[in-house]
Amino acid sequence: MEPVTTTSYIVLGIALFMLLNSAALAVYAERRVAAFIQNRWGPNRVGPYGLFQPIADVVKLLLKEDVTPARGFKTIHAIAPMIPVFTALMTVAVIPFGDGLYATDINSGVLYILAINSLGVYGITLGGWASNSKYSLLGGLRAAAQMISYELPMGLAVASCILFAGSLSFIDVVNSQEVWWNVIRNPIAAVIFIVTAFAEANRTPFDLPEAEHELVGGYHTEYSSMKFGMFFLAEYMHVVVGSMLITTFFFGGYHLPFAGLWLPEMGVTAKAILDVSVFVLKTVFFAFLFIWVRWTIPRFKYNQVMKLGWKRLLPISIFNFLGLAVIVYFWHHYIA
Amino acid sequence: MFENYLPIAILAGVAVVLAILLMTLSRVLGPYRPNKTKLDPYESGMDPVGDAANRYSISFYLVAIAFIVFDVEVVFVYPWAVSYLDFGPGTLVSMIIFILELYVGLIYLIKKGALDWDLKKGMFN
Numbered sequence: 001m002e003p004v005t006t007t008s009y010i011v012l013g014i015a016l017f018m019l020l021n022s023a024a025l026a027v028y029a030e031r032r033v034a035a036f037i038q039n040r041w042g043p044n045r046v047g048p049y050g051l052f053q054p055i056a057d058v059v060k061l062l063l064k065e066d067v068t069p070a071r072g073f074k075t076i077h078a079i080a081p082m083i084p085v086f087t088a089l090m091t092v093a094v095i096p097f098g099d100g101l102y103a104t105d106i107n108s109g110v111l112y113i114l115a116i117n118s119l120g121v122y123g124i125t126l127g128g129w130a131s132n133s134k135y136s137l138l139g140g141l142r143a144a145a146q147m148i149s150y151e152l153p154m155g156l157a158v159a160s161c162i163l164f165a166g167s168l169s170f171i172d173v174v175n176s177q178e179v180w181w182n183v184i185r186n187p188i189a190a191v192i193f194i195v196t197a198f199a200e201a202n203r204t205p206f207d208l209p210e211a212e213h214e215l216v217g218g219y220h221t222e223y224s225s226m227k228f229g230m231f232f233l234a235e236y237m238h239v240v241v242g243s244m245l246i247t248t249f250f251f252g253g254y255h256l257p258f259a260g261l262w263l264p265e266m267g268v269t270a271k272a273i274l275d276v277s278v279f280v281l282k283t284v285f286f287a288f289l290f291i292w293v294r295w296t297i298p299r300f301k302y303n304q305v306m307k308l309g310w311k312r313l314l315p316i317s318i319f320n321f322l323g324l325a326v327i328v329y330f331w332h333h334y335i336a
Numbered sequence: 337m338f339e340n341y342l343p344i345a346i347l348a349g350v351a352v353v354l355a356i357l358l359m360t361l362s363r364v365l366g367p368y369r370p371n372k373t374k375l376d377p378y379e380s381g382m383d384p385v386g387d388a389a390n391r392y393s394i395s396f397y398l399v400a401i402a403f404i405v406f407d408v409e410v411v412f413v414y415p416w417a418v419s420y421l422d423f424g425p426g427t428l429v430s431m432i433i434f435i436l437e438l439y440v441g442l443i444y445l446i447k448k449g450a451l452d453w454d455l456k457k458g459m460f461n
Contacts, residue, residue, distance in 0.1 A: 003340070004340055009346075065367050090344070133379070145396050325428065329421065
């Protein structure tokens, strides 16, 4: 493990700032892409190309009345929206953005990410329960069942990446992909991870917790003002964080394809700029994929969501993991 | 070794402060004019009927219980995946047996219909 230096804190500060901004940008991007797909304009009045629309939205949310339902549990109702924001922000600490550009390198980074990610379910479930409204409760329950179900295939898909890295540190996970990205060595797990990332972020086609035609607003029916805004921002932060994790685990992090074979030696600054650009480009692509899918694929029924999670993805990920473990073992001991 | 966790602790502090700040801002800046109708739970414009803490499907509990079992399996897999190359074939075989045993459990759950959410097929429908 590399020690923490001043660079780490600078990277942490910039990453945090960029994540907060990227959530706002993702909201804007979603509305523009949705408009593009549906052949209309989208927000284009506030600022150039409507770029200041997210700022106007946040100001509007801040000036709205904060309603707490009289029959609800007031403390939990107030704490619940903080949890998804907290979990989304906490993930940037261990993600490497470039060679040597990360906030901290801990030898349990992957476990840390999984733990933090699975905390997110509390925010949504508690929010739904504390509102003491039928729609909210159903949305919260659905979210709980769905998010824990998809955590299992996600965990096994990540575990099959660990087989190649041989370490739980994100730095090693990324460096193990310098020549072969995990998506090439392990395509089934990559697909499973992308699908589960959609389900964990509660994005269409898995947005059952807030299916508006059956549950009004789902778990945030009773939320207004910035409390709703925090659920909303957290959803987009989870989109960005999910894209970062897809990039890091399966698409080589900051490495160009087969970079170990052809990329020449470079100065520190040039390498840093290249790494960060490559990482950001990949992240933007996957964030775009999240939005693209949302406006293309209709929502599943709940029994289909559960069937996909437990009867398809979980067995596939179990056998994918076991098969890879055997192949890597024999490769390591008898061929390489 | 523990100083590597210092940025995470700082980040946790910043995240909590940020979350509380956003919430306090909307409390301070927004109006506050409650009335009884506004504070009632939303039920599509009708007067709310009964309490929300009603009975709901047992399937949610079943999924949660099944999750615990398989989540423990996944947690066991991680330290094994990090270091199994350093050991002999026995480690590989024992993990395969362990996972397959749990897989038999998953098949049992599916055959019992515990994970069926379809209307007529499920265990309790």
